[in-house]
Amino acid sequence: MATSNINLKDPKYYFNRELSWLEFNYRVLHESLDERTPLLERLKFLAIFSSNLDEFFMVRVAALKQQVQANVIKLSPDGLTPSEQLITIRNRLRPLVKEQDHLFEYTLRSLLIAQGIYLINYVDLDQEQRTYLHQYFEDYIFPVLTPLAVDPSHPFPYISNLSLNLAVIVREPDTNEERFARVKVPQVLPRFVALPKELRHQEDDQTALWTGVPLEQVIAHNLEALFPGMIVQECHAFRVTRNADLSVEEDEADDLLLAIEQELRKRHVGKSAVRLEIHTSTPESIKLRLMEDLELEEIDIYDIDGLLGLKDLFYFMSIPRPDLKDPSWSAVVPTFLQRVKEVVDGNEDGKIEGEGEDIFSLIRHSDLLVHHPYHSFVASVQQFITQSAYDPDVLAIKMTLYRTSGDSPIVNALITAAENGKQVAVLVELKARFDEENNILWARRLEQAGVHVVYGLVGLKTHTKVILVVRRESNKMRRYVHIGTGNYNPKTAKLYTDLGLLTCREELGADLTDLFNFLTGYSRQKSYRKLLVAPFSMRDRMIGMIRREAEHCRNGGSGRIVAKMNALVDSPIIEALYKASQAGVKIDLIIRGICCLRPKVEGISDNINVISIIGRFLEHSRIFYFHNGGDEEIYIGSADWMTRNLSRRVEAITPIDDPNIAKELQEILGIMLADNRQAWELQTDGSYIQRYSSDNGPEQSSQNIFMEMALKSAGNV
Known part of the structure; x- marks a missing residue:
């Protein structure tokens, strides 16, 4: 084959991005299918598969639907229009969703029972169990429910993003007229209602480890309390996914923080619907009504054989059965970091308590590579930031924050650094998808503590993971840096594999100085010594x-x-x-x-x-x-x-x-x-x-x- 005559831009040489992502999510699903995976971990991977799909629809499918509505006809590198991509997504995803449902309903539920974990349907309860759940409904569920009627004087209610709902048909006993109502399954309550020990299943004189029922089924079998005087004909669960991407015109936003806060309020309310999940038993009339009110088409509908919203299966990871989970793993402190003294507390003159070397002397001796979650994030990166906050010779700390945890010790260390009189500058990326709200809270708290907070550049997300620490040593300034592949988040550092370099090489320190000047000021630096x-x-x-x-x-x-x-x-x-x-x-x-x-x-x-x-x-x-x-x-x-x-x-x-x-x-x-x-x-x-x-x-x-x-x-x- 004459390679010089081949058109390497030909669509046949490229996979579709969205279909490739679906193949990735299938590999996640396969971890649930794989019998080598511990049982509760199989449920976890089902939950991850579902959670991934939620985000896929909220962002990727929503974007394609917007392109269709705007009559965009630009082809993807593999040669598909937005409409064609939506069809191929649907055709590939339908069998995957069916495989997920069947796996849970007909395989994993049985395997759970064999381990003394009973997730059962309400119709299979005995009378004593039903009596308990009826009282539980009256005491804990009924007070927070709000049935919403739908009729000429009550327009179809707004269905919030990712909410689980019941479509209820009730009948007037006098006129036999049927009416439609919606009941939202409250997210403030646990998705699965556990029965007390004395009401759990018994097998061979052994009490089951856990017995419970899906919350929506408890509600569905006690609907009479919500509609006294009416006859409940039927009810069917459904779940709505909406476009949740932010659209902020940065050039028009005088205050980016305020603009994103306003967009977040819209996200909580939600934008246009992009997917409707309904149980396969749902009558065509109810399905068509939901489609009409949500302005959806057949391509947007996903029929589910079993439970909707399987991302809630994360719940079962809390069950105390370590033999049904991966062996526990705690990140270790490698020998090259074991000599580092830990910051116990900072006293009034800023000295660090504890024995051993400071982390800066180790970095001066040689570059350090840390590999998370195998190496401890807390003993390496977090310790680097914390020691910098307390060390009296550290004069300045600059770092980027793309995502961090809700109770971030790193943010607390930065606040301490500012209180200790150091120059602290933090770039907080407000546009980090689905972490915007968390980042806004930390940005305000950092600002209140005197930290210089900037929000990045118009039109660009700041995704880089870098820290620059300036330290006075023997009448000279030395720059210490951390350059990583992952976010400065102690929680995800236990779950994500990432690498980080700790070094004081002069050229990298100078490069990061130039990079931060570009991020925080008017620098137009485009060339760097070492960094790409x-x-x-x-x-x-x-x-x-x-x-x-x-x-x-x-x-x-x-x-x-x-x-x-x-x-x-x-x-x-x-x-x-x-x-x-x-x-x-x-x-x-x-x-x-x-x-x-x-x-x-x-x-x-x-x-x-x-x-x-x-x-x-x-x-x-x-x-x-x-x-x-x-x-x-x-x-x-x-x-x-x-x-x-x-x-x-x-x-x-x-x-x-x-x-x-x-x-x-x-x-x-x-x-x-x-x-x-x-x-x-x-x-x-x-x-x-x-x-x-x-x-x-x-x-x-x-x-x-x-x-x-x-x-x-x-x-x-």
């Missing part, structure tokens, strides 16, 4: 390094690229990878989620392999390796190879100059490439096939291996 920064140099530098590998091959050498990220969407990057493959570069891509590149196409991507790893931790780190003719280069940072990351966000990726850390990162990549437990291989047709150890030797789970390595690094093995 989006939206300026990152795409060009990445494409340049990909082309360099191809050039090595054309000159008789070898080329090698290994890249790990969350998503690969950017067409110019994909085209560069195709050309590198054609030149003979061996390319391995580890992409957790969306991948629009089509691998193993003859003459196009013969040399490209793509795997996805799905496990107990969410793969979130980004690593980029280039062989460069033996003069290897490796990078970590915040950006995926997506158009939004490279063109519409502020991102930073750092080279790794420490040879020991470079080798460690190469080992991480090698372990993941050898995974035959959680790894899935992307096929030319867009499907994924999971690797199995029986076909590839002994089982090798990369995440389990990293846990074992972390234990060894802490001296625990």
Whole structure:
């Protein structure tokens, strides 16, 4: 095949972004299907699958529907119009939703019963259990319910986003006239109502561990209390999803904080509906009425065989059965951090209590790489920030906050730093989707404490994960930095795999100084010494390094690229990878989620392999390796190879100059490439096939291996 005549922009060489995401979510669902997954973890993955779908509809499907309404006909890279994409989404998603429902209703429920966990339907209760739930209804549920009539004098009520509801048909006993009402299942109450121990199921003289009933069924079987004097004919559950993306005209917003607060109020109310989930038993008349009132079409309707809103299955992770869950994992403190003294408290003169070295002396000795959740976030990144807040020689702290926890000790440390007289500047990204409200609260609290808070740049999200600490040492200033792949969030650091570099290399410190001046002031800095920064140099530098590998091959050498990220969407990057493959570069891509590149196409991507790893931790780190003719280069940072990351966000990726850390990162990549437990291989047709150890030797789970390595690094093995 003459590669020079091939049009690499041809749609047939690209996967649809939305369908690729659905394939990712299917891999999440498969963790529930996989019998090797502990039972309660299988419920958790069902909940994650459902929660992911909610966000997918609120953002991605909503955006496509808006394009259709605006008569947008621009084709996606794979050649589909917005309308065609909505149809393909529907066709792919219907069987997935059915598979999810059947798995829960006909497999997992039975397996739960075998373990003494009974989630039962109200109709299967005995009289004593019904009597208890009737009293529970009167005492705890009835007072918070608000039935809403729908008739000429009562317009169809607004159905809030992601709410679970009952469509109720009642009949006037005198006139036999039927009326329609809506009852919202209150989200302030637990979704599953547990029975007391004495009313639980008994098996072989053993009391069940848990017995409960879905809240909506308790309401449905006690509706007479809501409609006295009426005859309840029938009721059917339904659930609505709405467009929840924010639309803020930043150029017109004098106060971005206020503008986003106003948009958040709209989100809580919700915008146009994009999906209706109803039980398959719902009569056509009720379905059509809901469709008309919500302004939805048949393509927006999803029939559910069992329970609606399975994201509430997270509830069952609270059941005390550790044998039905993954083995517990607590992040360890590696030996190189065990010498660091912890901040116990800051006394009046700002000294740090505790024994050992301060973290700055360790960083001066050598660069440090931390790998979460295997290495402790609290003992590394959080300790770095906290010591900076109390250390009298630290003069300034600057950092970006994209997402953090609701009770963030990092934010508290920054407030302490400001109270201790240090210059503290924090860029809070108010447009971090679904964390806007949390970030607004922290932004106001930081401002009240005297922290300089900025909200980023018009038209750009600040997604980079960086900290700059300026410290006075021996009559000179030294800059310490942290550059990471993940958010400064102690909670998600226990669930997401991320990397972070702690260093005091002068060029990186100078680069971060320039970057913060760009973020907070009027600097128009576009060139940096070491950092690859989006939206300026990152795409060009990445494409340049990909082309360099191809050039090595054309000159008789070898080329090698290994890249790990969350998503690969950017067409110019994909085209560069195709050309590198054609030149003979061996390319391995580890992409957790969306991948629009089509691998193993003859003459196009013969040399490209793509795997996805799905496990107990969410793969979130980004690593980029280039062989460069033996003069290897490796990078970590915040950006995926997506158009939004490279063109519409502020991102930073750092080279790794420490040879020991470079080798460690190469080992991480090698372990993941050898995974035959959680790894899935992307096929030319867009499907994924999971690797199995029986076909590839002994089982090798990369995440389990990293846990074992972390234990060894802490001296625990």
